[in-house]
Every structure is written in C-alpha cells, then in structure tokens.
Amino acid sequence: MPRLTIDGREIEAPAGQTVMDAARAAGIFIPYFCWHPQLSVPGNCRICVVGVEDKGGEWIDIACNMPVSEGMVVHTNSEGVRQRRKDTLQFITLNHPVDCGICDKAGECTLQDYHYEYNGERSLSRDAKNHETKHHALSPRIVLDNERCIQCTRCVRFTREVSKSNGLGMQNRADHSLVRAVEDGSFANDPYSDNVIDLCPVGALLSPSFLHKARVWYLKPTASVCPGCARGCTVNLWHRRPEWRLRAPDMRAQNESIDRVTPLENPAVNGPWICNKGRDLAKLLGRARAEGAMLKGRAAELQGAIAMARSLIAAARKPVALVSSWGSNEELAAFRAAFGERLDARVKADHAPEPGEVVEDAILIRADKNPNTAGAKAIFGDAPPDIPKDADLVLVWGEGLDFNRIPAGAKIVYLNAWLQPENGHADVFIPISIQTERSGHYTNFAGVTSAFAKCFPKPAQAADAETLFASLALAPGGGP
Amino acid sequence: MPGRQLIMNFEVTPTSHTLEAYRARGGYATLEKALTTMQPVDITKEVTASGLLGHGGAAFPVGRKWAVMKPGSDETHYLCANADEGEPGTFKDRWILENAPHLLVESMLIASYALGVRNAFVYIRGEFDLPYRRIQGAIDEAYAAGLLGAKLHGTPFELDIVVYRGAGSYVCGEASGLITSIEGRKPYPRNRPPRLTVRGLYQKPTVINNVESLANITGIVRMGAEEFRKVGTAKSPGTQLISISGHIAKPGVYEVEYGYPWARFLDEDCGGMLHGAKMKCIVPGGISTKVLTRAEIEPLMLSHESVNPAGSGLGSGGMIVIAEGTCMVRLLQVLLRFYHHESCGQCTPCREGMGWMHRIIDRIVAGQGVPEDIDRLYAISEANDGTTICGMGDAAGYATVGILNKFRDEFEYFIANKRSKCDGRLECLA
Numbered sequence: 001m002p003r004l005t006i007d008g009r010e011i012e013a014p015a016g017q018t019v020m021d022a023a024r025a026a027g028i029f030i031p032y033f034c035w036h037p038q039l040s041v042p043g044n045c046r047i048c049v050v051g052v053e054d055k056g057g058e059w060i061d062i063a064c065n066m067p068v069s070e071g072m073v074v075h076t077n078s079e080g081v082r083q084r085r086k087d088t089l090q091f092i093t094l095n096h097p098v099d100c101g102i103c104d105k106a107g108e109c110t111l112q113d114y115h116y117e118y119n120g121e122r123s124l125s126r127d128a129k130n131h132e133t134k135h136h137a138l139s140p141r142i143v144l145d146n147e148r149c150i151q152c153t154r155c156v157r158f159t160r161e162v163s164k165s166n167g168l169g170m171q172n173r174a175d176h177s178l179v180r181a182v183e184d185g186s187f188a189n190d191p192y193s194d195n196v197i198d199l200c201p202v203g204a205l206l207s208p209s210f211l212h213k214a215r216v217w218y219l220k221p222t223a224s225v226c227p228g229c230a231r232g233c234t235v236n237l238w239h240r241r242p243e244w245r246l247r248a249p250d251m252r253a254q255n256e257s258i259d260r261v262t263p264l265e266n267p268a269v270n271g272p273w274i275c276n277k278g279r280d281l282a283k284l285l286g287r288a289r290a291e292g293a294m295l296k297g298r299a300a301e302l303q304g305a306i307a308m309a310r311s312l313i314a315a316a317r318k319p320v321a322l323v324s325s326w327g328s329n330e331e332l333a334a335f336r337a338a339f340g341e342r343l344d345a346r347v348k349a350d351h352a353p354e355p356g357e358v359v360e361d362a363i364l365i366r367a368d369k370n371p372n373t374a375g376a377k378a379i380f381g382d383a384p385p386d387i388p389k390d391a392d393l394v395l396v397w398g399e400g401l402d403f404n405r406i407p408a409g410a411k412i413v414y415l416n417a418w419l420q421p422e423n424g425h426a427d428v429f430i431p432i433s434i435q436t437e438r439s440g441h442y443t444n445f446a447g448v449t450s451a452f453a454k455c456f457p458k459p460a461q462a463a464d465a466e467t468l469f470a471s472l473a474l475a476p477g478g479g480p
Numbered sequence: 481m482p483g484r485q486l487i488m489n490f491e492v493t494p495t496s497h498t499l500e501a502y503r504a505r506g507g508y509a510t511l512e513k514a515l516t517t518m519q520p521v522d523i524t525k526e527v528t529a530s531g532l533l534g535h536g537g538a539a540f541p542v543g544r545k546w547a548v549m550k551p552g553s554d555e556t557h558y559l560c561a562n563a564d565e566g567e568p569g570t571f572k573d574r575w576i577l578e579n580a581p582h583l584l585v586e587s588m589l590i591a592s593y594a595l596g597v598r599n600a601f602v603y604i605r606g607e608f609d610l611p612y613r614r615i616q617g618a619i620d621e622a623y624a625a626g627l628l629g630a631k632l633h634g635t636p637f638e639l640d641i642v643v644y645r646g647a648g649s650y651v652c653g654e655a656s657g658l659i660t661s662i663e664g665r666k667p668y669p670r671n672r673p674p675r676l677t678v679r680g681l682y683q684k685p686t687v688i689n690n691v692e693s694l695a696n697i698t699g700i701v702r703m704g705a706e707e708f709r710k711v712g713t714a715k716s717p718g719t720q721l722i723s724i725s726g727h728i729a730k731p732g733v734y735e736v737e738y739g740y741p742w743a744r745f746l747d748e749d750c751g752g753m754l755h756g757a758k759m760k761c762i763v764p765g766g767i768s769t770k771v772l773t774r775a776e777i778e779p780l781m782l783s784h785e786s787v788n789p790a791g792s793g794l795g796s797g798g799m800i801v802i803a804e805g806t807c808m809v810r811l812l813q814v815l816l817r818f819y820h821h822e823s824c825g826q827c828t829p830c831r832e833g834m835g836w837m838h839r840i841i842d843r844i845v846a847g848q849g850v851p852e853d854i855d856r857l858y859a860i861s862e863a864n865d866g867t868t869i870c871g872m873g874d875a876a877g878y879a880t881v882g883i884l885n886k887f888r889d890e891f892e893y894f895i896a897n898k899r900s901k902c903d904g905r906l907e908c909l910a
Binding site: 049067084087091125127150173176 | 649666671673820821822823824825826827828829831832833834835836839840843850856859863866867868869
C-alpha cells in the first residue's frame with residue numbers, strides 16, 4: 001500500500017484510491033461540491049484542489065480524481081490552495097444570486113459554509129449577473145431555481161447512476177447551462193426523485209411541499225424509521241424545535257407536524273437514499289386521528305372502554321387476535337407478555353400497495369408495505385391472518401382489516417389510531433398512539449433492527465399500545 | 481513553396497482526390513509494403529524514431545502516444561482521426577480532407593495495423609461539407625476497392641472506418657470531448673487520469689491523432705524514419721501545414737518545412753502584407769497561442785524549438801496576420817466572445833470565467849471600462865490556468881494575457897477615453 005503524507009500526517013492508502021478518499025479515511029477534510037461518495041467523479045466544481053510537493057514547488061490539482069502514489073506529499077491548506085479555492089468561490093458566486101434570505105437551503109448550504117470558511121470576500125465582479133428561471137418545475141415534486149444552481153451535476157448523475165431513470169440532463173453550454181428534465185417524463189415517474197433535493201449542495205432543487213415553510217434552524221431532526229415498506233429505511237423526521245414552538249393558541253398543528261423527511265444515512269439498510277413515499281410520511285402519519293373511545297359506535301370514556309374490552313376478552317371462549325405489522329418490537333413483545341397463548345394471535349398486513357404505487361424494485365422499495373412484518377412474525381409465527389369460523393371474539397390491532405371477514409356474532413375489540421368507518425362497527429373501539437408518539441424498534445425484511453424515537457406528545461384520548469395490552473389482559477377482578 | 485513538400489506534393493486538379501489519381505501517384509503501395517514486410521511493432525518503432533510531433537496544437541510526440549498501446553492484447557483498441565478542426569484561424573486539415581483524402585485513409589490503415597485497431601473513426605466537424613463528401617467518398621471508394629472491410633494482402637488484418645459528423649462545437653476538438661461526442665453524449669471533456677490511451681472511446685484504449693499527424697504516417701513508413709528526419713530540423717522533423725489568413729497578400733494553406741525563416745515565409749511565399757500595410761502582430765498557431773509582434777518573429781524560424789522560447793508556439797499552424805491599425809481591444813472582444821460561446825459549461829473556472837471576461841471586455845468596448853478591469857482580466861486568466869478539466873480554459877487565458885501584455889496601452893486608452901486608440905487607422909483594406 002502506498003504511503004503518503006497529507007498535511008504532515010503520514011497515512012497509508014490502498015493503491016488506486018484517490019487523495020480525497022484517503023484524506024477522508026484519515027479524518028482530514030477537503031471541501032467538495034460535486035463529489036459524492038455514492039456517485040461517479042466528474043471533477044467539475046474544482047473546489048477540492050490540493051497541492052502536491054514537486055521539485056521544491058507545488059502542483060495543484062483536484063483531490064477527487066488524484067490517485068495516491070508512494071511518497072507523495074499533499075497539502076490541503078497551502079497558500080496556493082487557499083488562493084485557488086478563493087478563485088473558485090468567486091467563480092461559483094459570480095452568477096449565484098446570493099438570495100440566502102429567501103432560500104430554503106440557508107443554514108445547511110454548502111456554498112454558504114464554504115464562503116465563510118474559505119473566501120469571505122464580496123464578489124469582485126461589477127457586472128450584472130445572468131438571470132435564469134427562478135421557479136422551473138422539473139416534475140410535480142421538484143422545482144429548480146436555475147440562478148442558484150452551480151452545475152455540479154450531482155442530480156443528473158443520481159438519475160443516471162442510482163435511480164436509473166435517466167430523467168435529468170444538462171442543456172445549453174457555458175454559463176447558460178441548465179439542468180432540465182428529459183421530455184419523456186421519466187423524472188416525474190422516478191420514485192427516488194426527491195433525493196436530488198438533499199444532494200443539491202445549494203438551494204437550487206427544492207420541494208414544493210417544503211418551499212418557504214420553515215427556516216431549517218427552527219427545525220430539529222428526530223431519528224425514525226420509515227413505515228412505508230418492509231425495507232425500513234432510517235429517516236430523519238424534521239419538526240419544529242420545542243424551544244421555537246409557535247405560541248399562538250391555534251398553532252398545535254404546526255408545532256407538531258412533520259415538516260420534511262430526509263434520509264438518515266444507514267449503510268446496512270438504505271445507504272443515503274429514501275424513496276418519495278418516505279418523503280411523504282407527513283401525509284401517511286398526518287391522516288385524521290380517531291377522536292375517542294367508542295362502545296358500539298357511541299362515544300365512551302377511555303377507561304370504561306378498556307374495562308369493557310377486558311371483560312369481553314376474559315369471557316371469551318375462543319378469542320382470536322390479529323396483531324399489527326406496524327407495531328414496534330416492544331409493543332409486540334408486550335402483547336405476547338400480556339396475553340401469552342391465551343389469544344390465537346396472527347400477524348396481519350395493515351397496508352397493501354396503493355393503486356399507482358411502485359410495488360417493488362431492485363433499489364429499495366419492497367412489496368410488503370408494512371414496516372415490521374418480520375418482527376411480528378418472529379414472535380407470532382407465520383400463520384395466515386385467517387379468522388376461524390368458531391371465534392367468538394376478535395381483537396383487531398391496527399387498520400386494514402375488512403370487517404366482513406369477521407364471523408357474525410363474534411365480539412370485536414378494535415385498537416386503531418386513525419379515523420375510519422370500521423371504528424364504529426366494533427363492540428369496543430380504543431384509539432391508540434402512532435409511531436411519532438412513542439419510541440421503539442422495527443425489524444426489516446432482512447432482519448436488521450432500527451430504532452425510532454418519539455417526536456410529539458401523545459394525544460390525550462389515545463392509549464399507549466405498549467401499556468394498554470397489560471391492562472386489557474388483567475382478569476376482571478384485578479390480577480392476571 | 482517554403483522548403484520540401486511531403487503532403488502537398490502533387491498538383492491539385494478536379495480529380496486529384498480520387499482513388500485512381502492517388503494510385504497513379506503511388507498510393508496504397510506503402511500500405512502493401514507495411515502489411516507484407518513489417519510487423520506492427522516495427523511501424524510504431526519507425527514512427528517513434530521519426531520524431532513526428534502531433535499537429536493538433538500541443539506538438540505531443542506521436543510515437544510516445546502510440547507506444548502506450550498494447551496491440552497484442554485481447555482488449556479492443558480504437559483509432560480516431562480528429563478532423564474537428566475548430567481552432568479559429570486553422571484550416572489545414574480541410575485541405576487534406578478535400579484534396580488528399582486517400583492519404584488519410586491509407587495512413588489510418590497503416591496506423592490501425594500498427595496499433596491493433598479493428599474499427600477506426602473520423603470525427604469531422606459538422607460545418608465541413610466538401611471535406612465530408614470527399615473523405616466519405618474516399619472511404620466508399622476504398623470499400624469498393626477492397627481496401628476497407630476486407631482482409632488485406634493475405635494477412636488477418638482488416639479495418640472499418642466510420643465517419644462521424646460533429647454538431648459544431650469547439651470543445652469536440654478536445655480529444656476526450658471528441659470521444660464523448662462519438663459515444664453520443666454531450667461532449668464534456670474527461671478528467672485525466674486515466675489517459676485516453678488507457679481508457680478512451682467506450683472505455684477502451686484509444687489513439688486520437690490530428691488529421692495532419694496521421695497523414696504523415698504514410699510518408700514516414702514509405703521513406704523510413706531516417707529519410708523523414710532529413711526534412712525539417714533535428715527537434716522538429718518534417719513539415720507543417722500552415723493556414724494563413726488575415727491582412728496578408730496571399731492567404732491560404734502552405735506546407736512549410738520546419739526550420740524555414742518565418743519572416744521570409746511571410747514576405748516572399750505569402751506575398752507580404754495586404755496592400756503593403758505594416759504588420760502589427762501575428763497569431764502564430766490558432767488564437768490560443770500568444771500573439772507575437774513583427775520584431776519578435778524577425779529572427780525566428782518556423783520550428784517548435786525556435787518559437788517556443790519566444791513565449792508562444794506554432795500550435796495548430798493557424799496564422800492570423802494583423803495589420804497596424806487593428807484595434808486589439810475589439811480583437812480581444814471577438815476572441816472572448818468565441819471562448820464564452822464555446823465553453824462547454826462543465827467545470828467552474830471556464831464556465832464562469834469565460835462569461836466574466838466576455839462581460840468585462842464588452843463593457844470596455846461599450847465605453848464603461850474601469851482601470852481595474854485590466855487586472856481583473858489578468859486575474860481571471862490566472863485563475864483559469866491549469867484549473868480546468870481540458871485545456872480550453874488555459875487557452876483563453878493565454879490568448880488574453882498575450883494580447884494584454886503587448887498592447888496594454890490600447891486597453892488603458894480605451895478605458896480612459898471611451899474610444900479606440902486605433903479608430904480610423906486601419907488603412908490596408910482601403
């Protein structure tokens with residue numbers, strides 16, 4: 001393995017590795033715009049220049065395309081390198097509008113950071129900037145601000161190398177180059193298109209659903225797991241920081257909503273990507289909630305409903321349970337601990353693929369649209385979710401069951417978070433908490449377990465599933 | 481004619497480009513000699529020994545490029561003739577394509593034999609109409625005569641040549657941009673390493689040579705490296721096609737033996753300045769080389785070792801003669817408009833720098849220049865030097881710095897007085 005020196009530190013790097021990779025492996029930071037660990041090396045931004053000692057002088061070239069060689073001495077912060085970076089930043093900001101005040105990326109923008117770190121000078125140009133389209137819809141999901149674009153081509157390469165839709169390309173040349181979607185609409189149909197928003201090092205690619213919604217420094221990410229399919233991609237759910245919550249009386253919806261979803265890099269599951277369904281978790285998890293407990297469709301106190309459910313279960317001769325594949329491992333374990341073998345428990349699929357949804361592909365998306373089927377089946381076995389004809393009580397946990405499948409005469413105890421017509425048909429209905437209101441773990445199709453954390457408080461009317469099961473299983477007189 | 485002739489050594493007639501006429505001049509005999517008496521490695525050795533320098537502009541030794549190839553290996557190799565003659569002021573490949581297309585075809589056959597190439601390409605610029613028809617016609621004739629697409633002279637060697645017409649971009653003349661264009665993509669030049677002789681067209685080892693460089697191959701193989709070296713100088717063997725234009729009495733394409741005195745070439749062979757005007761300066765080899773004044777070229781020979789120390793180069797041989805009275809500010813404006821228009825937009829310094837320089841020079845010509853603009857042009861040229869993916873960013877900088885160094889006073893005058901120092905002084909066109 002070649003040995004080289006970077007900034008005075010001697011490191012060893014595999015032959016064929018680039019100086020960029022070697023430096024990163026050694027914890028030495030080299031700035032970059034166009035380079036990305038998962039994409040090909042275009043070498044077009046020219047900000048990653050480093051100096052290599054050569055016959056008393058220094059030659060400067062880009063680190064992302066420079067193979068390591070034995071005995072090479074690299075400087076990432078020499079006088080020449082600093083000057084080149086300043087020059088490059090002058091070039092990049094030449095036609096960049098610097099409209100950080102109205103840019104969603106401000107606060108997490110690579111160009112902002114580098115400008116303060118490596119340049120700090122005002123533009124040396126006295127001429128007008130080029131004007132381009134400020135709001136060009138690349139697809140219904142992505143808008144492009146061409147003035148902000150620094151033409152790093154990360155988005156273009158993403159559609160060619162990762163999502164394989166080939167949906168984007170560069171049009172025109174020189175400083176009139178534009179990123180444009182190809183005309184066959186393949187970008188609009190790319191189920192991974194939203195990743196280009198995170199890939200964009202500046203605020204050129206934007207999500208209309210997040211556009212001008214919040215400054216990122218008012219938001220905080222909470223690590224979570226996407227429940228959209230059995231892949232279980234780790235994500236960050238961005239929501240308003242508690243210390244920045246809006247205090248006006250009707251602001252609860254804004255204080256407790258998912259403002260955006262970004263991937264949480266995880267090599268074991270999803271790498272740095274998620275699909276568009278994961279971006280839309282705010283829709284999936286923001287559906288209308290069940291308003292309160294019900295007995296045969298009539299509103300009831302939560303405690304009363306729990307007591308009723310408990311006595312029904314205790315009285316049943318052949319009780320059957322359909323457990324949720326959206327339950328966390330902790331909840332599923334609590335269910336098993338509470339009821340033991342007393343209930344004939346089977347795992348049901350809460351969600352099936354929606355019409356128009358990508359069912360399965362070779363990248364991330366799985367056909368099973370439930371996050372914890374594997375975790376549930378590990379506890380409750382692989383039996384199909386059929387209901388025996390002679391069941392006299394069915395405990396249904398989670399949505400997605402056709403109540404017509406329940407034998408006539410059987411009592412129904414229904415635990416569900418959402419406002420759905422079935423709720424009123426149950427003998428006992430108990431609203432429960434959802435993923436963002438509790439912590440837990442999901443096990444994905446490959447057996448990898450990922451954790452999700454609580455973002456918001458649980459609504460008062462909903463029961464916490466993990467503790468609910470224990471009180472449902474208590475014998476009517478108290479005690480198990 | 482200035483010195484001995486290796487390429488323009490026949491009389492151009494309406495039929496001199498045909499296979500029949502070429503055969504009558506001894507055409508395709510060298511191919512037979514190469515295939516029947518020489519091993520591929522011998523040809524590469526001969527080319528290396530000839531010291532032939534590339535005629536595309538960089539004067540890189542052809543033999544050194546060829547020596548990287550491993551013709552015996554299983555890997556596919558490609559040869560590509562660069563006929564995307566886009567450097568402003570250069571039109572010498574056009575002469576070869578129009579008048580000696582079979583010389584190129586024969587040379588490509590010999591080169592392909594030497595390099596183990598089965599498929600070769602001619603990348604020709606889209607604006608070339610007659611040259612395209614002539615080279616395509618020559619290739620069609622060669623197919624009909626069994627020279628292409630068939631096993632030759634009892635050897636397993638055969639070759640197909642495809643002519644690929646570009647869509648008109650300067651950057652397609654850059655070797656890696658050219659192959660990217662052949663692959664059907666936007667001609668973004670590629671980063672080196674890897675070199676194109678390692679991973680080129682379709683990621684296979686590829687040799688890309690200028691049309692004129694290739695055209696010399698037949699002569700070298702026919703006469704042998706030793707004879708070839710007797711033409712020209714020790715460090716610049718052979719000849720160079722010079723395409724001369726501008727304020728000169730007899731513009732056109734001339735074949736010049738290396739080592740020929742530059743001043744004599746201009747005054748005698750080219751008939752001196754147009755209408756006896758005084759020469760202000762000359763672009764020696766395409767606009768990307770630095771301009772030289774008449775006084776500077778007076779002692780120089782037309783050879784790389786003579787011109788390079790003067791801070792310029794013979795480049796692609798595209799000379800533009802500029803008479804006294806020409807406004808250098810407006811001349812630079814034209815150059816920078818060209819570079820701005822032709823920047824592919826891939827890498828930052830060139831994409832933004834060309835536009836920036838163009839805007840500055842436009843503003844100066846519009847009478848709104850400020851003194852710091854000159855320093856800014858220097859600084860942008862400097863920031864482009866060696867920082868871009870291909871050589872185009874450097875080239876624009878060289879051209880700009882070359883003009884600014886020698887004619888800074890004209891720029892200062894223009895900025896201070898909002899008019900050209902040369903207005904009304906260009907008399908040679910009267």
